[in-house]
Structures are given as C-alpha cells and as structure tokens.
Amino acid sequence: MLKKILFLTFGAVIILFYLSSSWFGWEFANSGRNSRFGMPFIYGGFRGGK
C-alpha cells in the first residue's frame, strides 16, 4: 500500500509541475545562463508570477 501511495504522489507531483510550467511559462530545458533548469525560483531574475 505504501508503494502505491508513493507512486500516486510521484505522479501527482509530475502532473502538478507540468500544469504549473504550462501556466507560468516555465521551461524545464532552459538556455538561460541564470536559469539552467528553467525554474524561476532557482534563477535570480524572477520577480513573481501572476
């Protein structure tokens, strides 16, 4: 049961990330020098979303 819960949690996180990236315009594969992973909260230039 624990494995199933972990699997569902993992899937939910992936879907949530995809939904967020689509909504906020994030790119997982990013060419910006300041945002290698495309996560706005990782690179310094982010000033917030909607």
Add this chain to the structure above:
Amino acid sequence: MSVLQANCPSCAAPLRFKSGSTVVVVCPFCRSAVARNDRSVEDLGKVAEVAESESPLQIGLRGEFRSNNFELTGRAQLKHESGGFWDEWYATFSNGSTGWLAEAQGKFYLTFNKPLAENVSIPDFQTLVVGQTISDISAETSFVAAEKGTATYIAADGEIPYRLTPNEQNDYADLSGANRAFATIDYGTNPPLVYVGEEVSLEDLGLANRESAERKTRKVSAETLSCPNCGGALDLIAPDKTMRVTCPFCNSLLDANQGNLKFLQTLKASPADDFVLPIGAEGAFAGGEKNKIIGAMTRSVTIEGTKYFWHEYLLYNPRIGFRWLVQSDNHWNFVEPVNVADVAEGDKTATFNGKTFKIFQDAPARVEYVKGEFYWRVEVGETVRAVDYVNAPLMLSRESTAKEINWSLGTYLTVGEVETAFGVSNLPKPYNIAPNQPFTGGFYIKAGLAMLGLLCLIAVLMIPLGGLSSTVLLQEIVLQPTANASIAQTIFSQPFELKANRNVKITASAPVNNSFAEVDVDLINEQNNEVESVDIPIEYYAGVEDGESWSEGGRTSDVYISSLPAGNYTLRVEGTKENPLTALPVTVKVEQNVARGVNFWLSFFLLSILPLWALIRKMTFESRRWSESMFGGAVDD
C-alpha cells in the same frame, strides 16, 4: 388406497398412513416396510435404521416453500455406488402436492414429479452421457447430465410415497440447470420418472431459524472406533459422512461403513506426502465460516514423462459441506463446487459467471497418497480427467469420469492469507508462477495510464488557455568587418515589451556558409537592469566528398528561456564571426508563448517509467505462467 389405518403384518403394531399419497410406512417397532393396497397391507421386508447424521432435518419438521406449508413425513436413505450415502426426505404439502427434499454433502435439492408430455423423450440410462444437454424436460432451462449411477435403498423411516423395497437398486441420473435448477431421472420405472426442482437453502424452506433445524452433532459413536489393523483409537471428525479413513498410527487405509471399519491396505508415505497443515486444523475463509481439515491427499499428473505433485486438503463444515484447499508449488487455492450447468465449455475456453477462462491443463490426475477422512471411497491410483481453465485469480476445473462430472472454482490465496486463516506462520514460500496467480503490478499499469491520460488532457486544455504565440521583436543587425575574428561587436536592439508567465524564444539567423557566428544575447530589463543571458551559436558547413554532398549545422538557431517578469526589455547582442573581413547580417527574433513539447515529453517520460516497468514485468510474468501450460497460452481471446 383406502387403507389409512392398519396393523403391521409383521408385529401387529398399529400403523397409520397420514397422507393419501403414502404407499409405504416403515413400522417404528419392527422396521418392516409395510405397503398398502386397495384392501390390505403387505410386508415388503425389513429396512435398516437410518444412519444418524448431522442433518438439520427430521420427520415431523414443518416448513414453508413459496407460501406453501409442508411437513417432512418420510425419509429414505440411499447408498451411492461409490460408497456414499444421501438422504431423501418426503415432503407433504398443505395443498396436497408432494415433493422430495434430497440432502447430500450439505446441499438441499427440492424436486417435484413432473409428468412429461408424450412427445418428450429422454435418453435411456445406457445411452445417457455425462455432460450431455437435455433440453426437453423444462421450458425454463436446459439441463446438463452431471452424474449417472445406481442407488440402493438401504434404510427408510416414516411414510414413503412409492413402493420402497429394501435393498432395491435403481438407476438414476442427476441433472443440473442454470440458476440452481436441478432434476433427477429415476430409471426405476418404465417410462422413467422425472423430478424437477432446484437447489434450496434452509432459508428457502423456512427452516433456518427453527429450533429443530439447528445442526446437532450426533456422531456415530466416534469414541468407540478403533483401527482393525493396530487397535489405535480413531476419532472421526465427520463420522456420518466418512467412507474412507486412514489410521494415524499404522498408516492403514480403512473402509468406513456406518461405524464399521475394515482394513484395506497399508499406505507408504514419501517425502512428497508431508502435509504442512495438520488434520483437524480449522481455518476461516471468505464469509468467515470455519472449515476443518478432515483429510489430505497427494495427487499427481504426468506430463511428458514428468510427474508433478500437489496436495489437496479436504475441508468440512456441517453448514456448508465440503470445500478444498489446494497447495501446489506452495501456492494456495480455496476451491468451491460449481453448478455444472452454469459452466459453458468451449473448445479451449470455458465461461462461468460472465468470465471467460483459458484452458491451461488437460491431464489425468491420480491419487498418490491419502491421510484422514474422505466422503467417498478414495483409493490410491484413483484417476480422473482433470481440465483446468484460468482467469487469474480464479481457476475453473473440471474433473470427470464416465459417470460423473464435477466443476469447481478455485480462488488464489496468498501464503499470508492461509497463515492468517489457520493462525500459523512460516508456511513455505511459493515458487514458480501458479496458473491462476494474479499479477500484483496491475495497479501501476492502470494508475500510470490514468495519469498519462490526465497529462494529455491538461496539455490539450492548455492550448486554448495559454493563448497564441506572438512576436515581440524582429530586427536585423549587421556585424561589420573587423581586423580579426576575436573582436566582438556589441549592438543594442529596439526596446520591446515582454509579458509575464509566457516563455521566451529567441531566434538568430545569419547567411553563414562553411563558417560560424557566435551570438551572445543579453535580455536587459529596463526597469531594474537585471540581465538574462543566452548564447546562440550559428554554424553551417557543406561540401562534396567522394561524390556525395553533405552538410551540417544550420543558418538558423534558437533558444528558449523561462518566463521573465513583465516589462520593457532591450537586447544587447554581442557577435563574433569566423570570417572577420566580411559583413554579416544577423536577424534576431523574440517570441513569447511558443508551444514547445519538452515539458510535456519530459513529464510523459517520467510518468511512463513505472507503468512501463510494470508492463514489462507483467509480460514476463505471463510468459512464465504460460510456459508451464500444456497449451502455452495460445488461445485467442
């Protein structure tokens, strides 16, 4: 049939024929079967006393079936040719009709005589084949011949509605129909008599809550039985049902006939006959009913010269009758009987309860060793044709001989479930894949597919929600000739506006030919001067080698970056080129909200890992399962 009261011709005791349909009364004093006719009574001979059993029924018991009251007024006990006994109770209904309530192995069948129309013919006993369909008896259902045999009337009590002659033998056939329908053909008369009815429960008969219907243990003096070979005391668990029993002290196989034991043979156990559950152990299975192990046997099939063994435990519960617990390769199955007519058997499949089962094995199954008690005359070497069909976690099995066909349904149990049921631990771990072992990773496949579906749905929904892409800058800049290639030129673009929450795509194009240009682009936020930098290399090489043209790279290159805070931006373009002496025009384009599949496919890949792994495991699992089958799973669905 005018004689309602008479004296027994044997002992002169007063007798009374309560029901108008009664033909024979068993004298309660001298056990004579007394038949009446128009003017007198006739002694048909002595009948034995009925063997006591754990039956909930008794003469005089009143019940109700479909709003008709009845009373049990007589009982006949018949002996199966394979050694077992069953009871037939004569039910006299308040509306004048009569019925037979047969009781065998914990089940009850209520049937009524059904005169057949003249144009209806039923197969005679010799030509009747077990498994044959007979559709003329009833308009409601077709019947399947489940068993044919010869019964001997060995005992009776009370009033009997036909001329019962002690020890008389009659051929009969039992038929099963859909929805618990049941019929019997009695070949003792010419033409044969047909009785049609159904399997009933005590609840159906209004007997479930009667004080007299409670199961009472009336064992056949179990404490007095002793082994005729070694004298060891035998305590039978189901003495009224037992036809064969083994002695735990000298390992003798004994024939049990109403408490009389007879030595048959000494059994030799091999290491394959070590049973992991003891005789007498009680286990609770689905429904919470406790079943006691009363017997255990080792059986085998021989396939391509190799003998495969498994163990079967006979379970007994007076309320529900007999069940089986099967242990094969340390996998377990709880097995229950199935109505013959409820199974539709095809060439390589069988259908039961809306499920289709694939054939797995078809081989003669042989009894190798027995221990404990059995309700039939089991013998070492007894062989039946056993056909198994699987639809995990279920297994549908047919065991048939020339005279009998039995279907059963096995449900796969984990070792943990068996340990819990019997309150034991450390049962041996299973090996190989059982024919009906369920694949446990199915959840990951189903849930994974559901999540992939959800991901696709979100992707589709985001197309209209996200809006269309837009070009916010399109400008050509020229990299002027320089003294050498290492000198960079810096050019600023026109200002443009970026909106928040939209990705940014920057494309650079230059007519390079067998050369490269390096374009470093800085996006400068005019409000706070924060900079986002990207490199855009452009290189294009082409030529002809060994008569074949080739090319690599391209004259256009692009990069993506995540959304930036909304505001006015300017591009600072710093360019270098391979050929410093010529000017190079570079077109720079900035777009926003450009659809790109990387996020989707990355998410898709991550979500696919576990379901894909589970799918591969399932294919391997099924491959291993069917590698054990005679049919290799090559059965079309």
